[in-house]
Amino acid sequence: MAETSLSPAQSAALFDILTHRETYREIEDFKQPGAIHKYGPPFQDDKGKTTSPILQTLLSKFILPLPGLRNVSVEFWKVRVTDIIDELSKAELSESFDKGILGIRKTLATAISALIEYPAKACLGGLPEDKERKPGSRKQEYDVKNPDDVLNAWQDCLQAIVYGNLIDELFQKAAETDDLTQHASLVQGMHEFVLVNIASIMHYTLVLSPEGPNLLRMIQNVHGMLPYSVIRQTLKVGNVATMISGVMRIILAKVSVSAVTNWIGLSSGADEGMNLLQQIISQVLGWEKRELKSRIAKIEKGKDAPPKGVLNEINTWVKDRPREEHDECRRQSKEQGRSIITVILSLSSESAELPEKQHARALEYLSLSLGVRDRQEIVRVLCQRNPDHLTAAIRDGVDAYTPMIRDVHQAVNLSDTLWDFERFVTDMLKISKPQGKKGEEKPPSVEDFVDLLHRHQTSSHKFLHQVAKNSKPLMETWRQYVHKAASQFNANEKPPESASVVPDSVASGGAREKMEEAYSKLGKEDQQAVKSELEAYDKYLKDLHTASAARISAVIKKSHSTPYGPGAYLARWQQLMDSTPVTPDKPKGPVRYGGSRSVKEAGRKDIDGEESGFVNEDEAEKVVDERTPEMPNIEKTVEMLGERFREILIGG
Structure with missing residues (x-):
């Protein structure tokens, strides 16, 4: 192989590094005022370049074409969402560096970044067609209790969705039955893989992350304030227009004097107070502020x-x-x-x-x-903002989704669906707290969350079956959308047209090829340094997936031998949090990071200052020690090729 060439594994490692870095960089940029005004469509009409190419690509290819949302008013994006994001950035919410802990905002930002980089890589790099896994040559029977079968079912399903006809099979079967066991064993295996990974993310977010206890407390407060019984009764109303109007009045109606005087024209722009949704936000955050x-x-x-x-x-x-x-x-x-x-x-x-x-x-x-x-x-x-963009944005969304709500209302008992959701949240809150006598409590395990999802999965199956059976036009709309979304990952064809300003030439492997070309133009010493980092990173990726496979095996076997669940996603998420700089805790001393023990200790304090989360430090350290593997140094690669990757994505 020529000195200036990268092997397929090295090229994949390079693409992974740069996509991972660019995704988080774009999310971080939104804390700067004015970032949203350089985003491009749908926030601006400018079809030129964007400063957030990955986020803009995902939004344009997968979110904007969503049934219902694609019919939202122009003001929804250009006025409502734009102003809310811009004002939050201007508010200059606190940095983890100053606070000395990783707060909820940092936890969620890193979680979102680590999650969306996967569809970003698949969209920009394409999902290579695996001839050995193509439909017709795959294994015919999968055992959901066999970890190897579950892992293979997921990979086979990806191939069948992008290069086969599994999408049509899923929609057809969902209309026939709400019994998962009536689906092909391939689908059952894929379902188990997804369920275990969702359980893993829930466990990690609510139990293991430093902000888990505070998130739980916030969810519990919101859950306790929602008027479920009133909303359920309103959902039983037969007339769809009356039902929607009733729910909107419950959630969004403002009954202050200013709201009335503004409406009849006696005043203009006066503060109208808060609706129920805003009261819940204000009350929950107010309780925390008081503590x-x-x-x-x-x-x-x-x-x-x-x-x-x-x-x-x-x-x-x-x-x-x-x-x-x-x-x-x-x-x-x-x-x-x-x-x-x-x-x-x-x-x-x-x-x-x-x-x-x-x-x-x-x-x-x-x-x-x-x-x-x-x-x-x-x-x-x-x-407290006037005009109230949050309320207006929700009204815009409901208006756009009214035809779909009408179809779902006729197809499903929405009151029962809300009851199922309420029971799920109640059950989730119950199992998310440490169990046992005081001083001997044990945090819930990943297996507990798997059991939670198993107990409640029939509710979602029932909902999907009723919609698929009773609203065929709606299901056809969604089937077409899913087909178009899946085709964005096809590495053999040009991606479908979208509103993305990122050129199609960088999709489906184009960006990866251009990065190989950029590497070939580096000096020999820089090439060698970069290649050395790529080899180490390739090993890191393999170790990540090996460790994840071992953990999913442990969870499926219910051995309770792993402190946290499967998913290379979790390791990437943790790496982003661990690498977050935090102020020294001494007058003079080195900068700490999110992975520093003192930062984790501070983060495990609840909003009221009480210790929460793990029972003792040894158990906490056990999770850190088993979090494998450690990301190798990639500074040279980022320094040499990071900016060039960004230029390629924005069309440079």
Whole structure:
């Protein structure tokens, strides 16, 4: 092989590295004001270049063509969604670096990035056709209790969906029965693979991640405030228009005096108050804000409290200092190896020299103050803004989906469907909490979440069967959409037309070929350095999938021998969180990262400051130790080819 060439494995590793990096970079960019105005369609009419090529591609190819959503008003994207995203970015929600922990926003951002990079890679690189797995040559029987069969069923299903007729078979069978066992064993095996992976993600999010307890608490608060019984009664109304109007009044109606005076024209632009949805958001975040303020008060009155001037300076920095100063403080903290508190005080009239305990309290005070401000800003943007884009966006969405809601209402008992959903959430909340006597509690296992999904899967099967059986025109619409979506992954054909501004020449393997060409233009020394990293990364990917296969085997066999579930996705997610920089916890010291023990310890505190999650540190470390493997160094590859990959995606 020529020196300037990459092997297929090395080329795949390069494409994986650059897609992984670019996806997260684009998501991170949205915290900067104005990012949404450089996105392209559907937020702007400009058909030129975009600063978010991967996100724009996925949105254009898979989200915009969705039945119902494709009929949404132009204002939905260009006004409602654009303004909400832009205002959230202008709100400058807190950074993990300043807070010293990985908050819910960082947890969700990294989770989304790690998840959507898979369809991004499949869309840009294409799913290669596997002749050995093509329909007709695959294994005919699959045992859902055999881990190897489950893994093979998933790979065979991917081939049959993209290159075979499995989509048509699934839609036809769903109309015939709601019994999973009546489907082909291939589908049953694929279903088990998907179920185990969903259970794994739920377990990891709600139990293992540092923000799991806070997420659970938030879900529980929202669950307790939703008027399920009232909505179920409204869903029983036979007339579809009356039913939709009733549900909309329950969720979105505002009954303040200002709402009435605006409506009749006696006032214009007055604050109309909040609807039920906004009240729930405001109330849940308000409870959290109250707990955070309670902890702030304890610090202010505690014996190790920093001087009042220091606390005032922190408050001023959080509330009044511009974004540019915040960025400069982070830069100095990283470059100089000083905590963010030390840097803030060094730029003020207050002494930056604090005793160790006071410094620790000051860091905690900063984190809590940022948490309070975050919740205030979210409520301001989503619940107190005038005009109310959130309510208008929901109304736009309901208007676009009204024909589909009418079909589903006639095909399915929606009241029973909501009851099934309520029971599922109740059951999920119950099993997500540690079980056992106080002091001897054990966190739930992946197998517990698998059992949860097994118990409730018949509800979703029943819903899909009723829709497929009783609303054939609707199912035909969705069947055509799924066919078009699957064809985006076909490596042998040109992808279907879409609104994406990313050129088709980079799809279905085009970007990968251009990156091989870019590699060939590097100097020999750079080529060798990059190739060395690609070889290490290729081994890393193989180890990832081997470890994931071992864990899915353990979960299916119910051996309870793995602390967390299968999925290379989880390792990528954890890697993004572990590599997040966090302020030093000492006045002078190295920058910490999300994977640092002290950051994880701080993150395992609930919103009220109590320890939550794992029972002890040894158990927590066990999960970290078994999280395999560690990502190798890829800095040279990113440095040499990262920007070129981005240029290729945006058409450069």
